Amino acid sequence: MKFIHTSDWHLGRQLHGESLLEQQRIALAQIAALAVEHQVDALIIAGDIYDRAIPPASAVTLLSEFLDELIGKHQIQVLITSGNHDSAERLGFAAKQMRSSGLHMVGSLSLPLTPIKLHGKQSDAWFYPISYAEPAVVRHALADDTIHSHELAMQALLEQVTQHDSENLPKVVVAHCFLDGSSESESERPLSVGGADRISPALFAPFDYVALGHLHGPQYRGVEHVRYSGSPLKYSFSEATQKKSITLVELSADAAPSIELLPINTGRDVRIIEGNLADLLLQAKDDPHADDYLMVRLSDTHALLDPMGKLRSAYPNVLHLERTGLMAQQQTGDIGRDRIKKGELEMFSDFFDQVAGQPLSAAQQQHLHSLLDDLHQGEDV
Amino acid sequence: MKFIHTSDWHLGRQLHGESLLEQQRIALAQIAALAVEHQVDALIIAGDIYDRAIPPASAVTLLSEFLDELIGKHQIQVLITSGNHDSAERLGFAAKQMRSSGLHMVGSLSLPLTPIKLHGKQSDAWFYPISYAEPAVVRHALADDTIHSHELAMQALLEQVTQHDSENLPKVVVAHCFLDGSSESESERPLSVGGADRISPALFAPFDYVALGHLHGPQYRGVEHVRYSGSPLKYSFSEATQKKSITLVELSADAAPSIELLPINTGRDVRIIEGNLADLLLQAKDDPHADDYLMVRLSDTHALLDPMGKLRSAYPNVLHLERTGLMAQQQTGDIGRDRIKKGELEMFSDFFDQVAGQPLSAAQQQHLHSLLDDLHQGEDV
Incomplete structure (x- = not known):
């Protein structure tokens, strides 16, 4: 199972009032080309695909065309979870009708989690998409009054991943959250004030790979396979020195996954x-x-x-x-x-x-x- | 080929400031029940599925659940074209990825027209979805400077339907427009001022069935098989005396289609x-x-x-x-x-x-x- 991990596309976003749509179009074309070049089985987008709940129609069209290219033309499966910038309900529209084509849109967090088995040319793997949700939503859905923080909510959700029988196939968690100790940029919208959004990276260590979204700088926390891909574009001047990339991951049955960062350059820095x-x-x-x-x-x-x-x-x-x-x-x-x-x-x-x-x-x-x-x-x- | 023709759902619409979502939920449940009862092969919605370009998230969820019920649970194909109230770009998102499931979302008018062959238990038929488009859009797309009215635009589009080889299968046109001589209600948004939106019903007569949307009162023009289903709910007091229904159509190889109006009553008139x-x-x-x-x-x-x-x-x-x-x-x-x-x-x-x-x-x-x-x-x- 070979896949690309990316996140935080923020399609439709502006930089100081300037539309970035053409830059985003270039970045998406590069991502599509890299996916084809590396013959990946899937592309995983860990939240914040759009910049706001109601993206401009041009951003919707851009994504739709990208999906046609990747799924329709190249038969590469795509899994998209919703982040804190997205409207989970809108993203989840007709999700069941898309599934058989290889497009997995995961809107509102629905519990128990629905694992998705993706088929790879070499081997299969289970993916556990966890759309962004407030702790109160998880508390209510699980009817567990003790869930009063982002960390406790994630712990309860990951418990379901642990319990799931993957028939010895690798487990990949896809989540949109803030890991304690991570580096922030100015363009991320805080999930919570006063540090209440922090989650211990150790919670994620047991899984084979953890594809995170939310932070715009690529980084891993604790272990190399618990990581943020970062955004494919710079969305604030605080990201001026970051090197933007997407993350190429190849899972292995016995060893740690092989991880490579593939740079994205739109030509306009x-x-x-x-x-x-x-x-x-x-x-x-x-x-x-x-x-x-x-x-x-x-x-x-x-x-x-x-x-x-x-x-x-x-x-x-x-x-x-x-x-x-x-x-x-x-x-x-x-x-x-x-x-x-x-x-x-x-x-x-x-x-x-x-x-x-x-x-x-x-x-x-x-x-x-x-x-x-x-x-x-x-x-x- | 047996199908239900309906249109103008206007999901998310209000009546004098009052949300109609619960009434719409009841109407959709009745439509689903009727589709199952009559064992139809398909449901055709001729535009204005939503009330505005950006529908409320609750309307999106309502439609998504309806589609799961009809397509996922009952294997009834659904074809939706966009009307003058819809955002064609938004409606067309990931349309290609839905197709194999039996959901045909037709967003922006793309030319040449893409006929859709729907499979029926008894026989198949070709459907020609024509999303709502301004004459200028058609003029530009066809590079034909003479197209300066709704009627000339429709004439040019229907020419493509005529030319298409349907292998002797019936031809069903799905369009969203204003036929000359039709009865209006107060809740329809005029397509054009001063009567420039009028199209002669005779243009449509040669086809086996024409499923129209835009007008809220059920009616046919000229011949019985060129008809408006009307909206499933009353969206203005000017519709108080209308009887709301959906249209059950069964195509026949040799005879005229059999047409029956199935009443919709939400209990609150x-x-x-x-x-x-x-x-x-x-x-x-x-x-x-x-x-x-x-x-x-x-x-x-x-x-x-x-x-x-x-x-x-x-x-x-x-x-x-x-x-x-x-x-x-x-x-x-x-x-x-x-x-x-x-x-x-x-x-x-x-x-x-x-x-x-x-x-x-x-x-x-x-x-x-x-x-x-x-x-x-x-x-x-």
Whole structure:
């Protein structure tokens, strides 16, 4: 049994207001090509296939076309569980009518768990899809009042996996959850506040492979076969340094599964660049990837006129600007996003406040105002 | 080939703000029972399965359960085309993966048409699903600039049906459109303004059966086998006198198809009752169907305090009230809905205006105001 483990496609997602659909289309084409190249038996998507409960129709069409390609054209089975971003009910529509074609859509968590035996060219394996569910849902479904945390809920669900007779075939758990000690990114929506969503990785260790979704960075916890594939695309600048991939898994009867990360590159990266405006504008000329999605950290310590406009003329996909130079005096160089949006007048007022220790007087504000007006009138553009 | 023709389920629809989901659940259970009782080979739903592009999750679940029952439990094939209320893209998701199970979801109109051969216990037949599409879509898809009306678009599509070699098997067209001369209800959303959506029934006459959707009243046009099944439920008070049904069709090799209407009754009707308030309140005691969805036409010619509250204590599902008595002097007894919503003060002002031919003066308004206040204080409740 050879399969690809992936998750968190978030089809329909935007990055700072920019549609990522074309990037997602490229990523899906790569995933399909890799699945064919490696002759996998199945593709497993561990939740958050869409970015929200009601995805745009274009995202629905994209997924539908992908499934036609993989299942219809290449006879590769697909198993999709729903994550915390998905609408489990909508994802589960007509699931029974799709099953015989090799498409396994697992919507709302229904208990007892329904294991799925997938047929492989070399050998078969049992898959245990566990769609994302709140602990209260599991507590109610199992009529067990002691289930008051994500960990206890998962423990109860995994008990069913343990009890199931797999006829000595490997057991693969597919789940969407947060393992204690994992690395987060900014683009994940917390499952619960205050750390109540943490689950001990040790719970999953007994199974042959655990295909996890929710976290966007690829990683394993405790043992190598309990792992997050991560998302195929970067969905926030906090993921700028991550290497995105899908996970190729081959189960073995006697040994640990063989695991390989297959990189995904859409050609347009998500990066952070730093420097002063003049240098960055110069560098753009020699940057073959100037059209990457960029966050720019400007080190200039003085006010600048329309830095975003100037940057975008050189880097068309600057999505976010941080004026780190203006904030150097502060304890932290981490500038709130809303601060960046302010106009020159407000920005200078801020700056003055920081260096002078007191706000601009009304007369000073007036003076600044006319000064800025003069400057704008003197602009060529 | 024996099948049920139905359409315009509008799952998720409300009637004057009231959810109809439970009524729809009852109707679907009756349809399933009738399909089993009559041992049909297929169920054909000619568009507007949902009420809007993004139906509520509860409507999605209802349909999914219905399909499990019909297809999974009773092996009855289901063909669903999309109407003008549906999102064709969403409806078409993973359609290819459902097909082998016997579920044919036909989303966006794709050309050339894809005929579907359905297998029957006695004989087979070809079905030609034509999802709803604007003329411009057909014009573009067929690259034919002369297509500038619904009729010309349908003519071009039906040409493909005519050309298709059905190996002497019957041809059944499934379409969602407006046939010239048909009877409309208030709950249908016009396909086009000014009558540009009209299609001549004669276009459809050559086929063995034409299963139409869009109009909510069952009817045929021109020939008996070109017909609308109508909706299974009443979706407006303009449908109060319609008898709702699904259409049982049995095709024959040599003769015209046999057609029978099978009534659908959810137990809670949509009715209009008329009379004065006191009489209606009395009659409620002997009305075994007092919980029907009601529009009440009150003949009282004087102002009434909280007639809706009083009516609802006797008829719990009054959804709409018309004060026909107050409007008797007007040319038409047809009262706009917004008029009903007005308070006593405004209503009396209206009334005064009608009988006196001039509006209340400021002093008269003041007097009326204090009079109404006194009346309200004197109320027991």
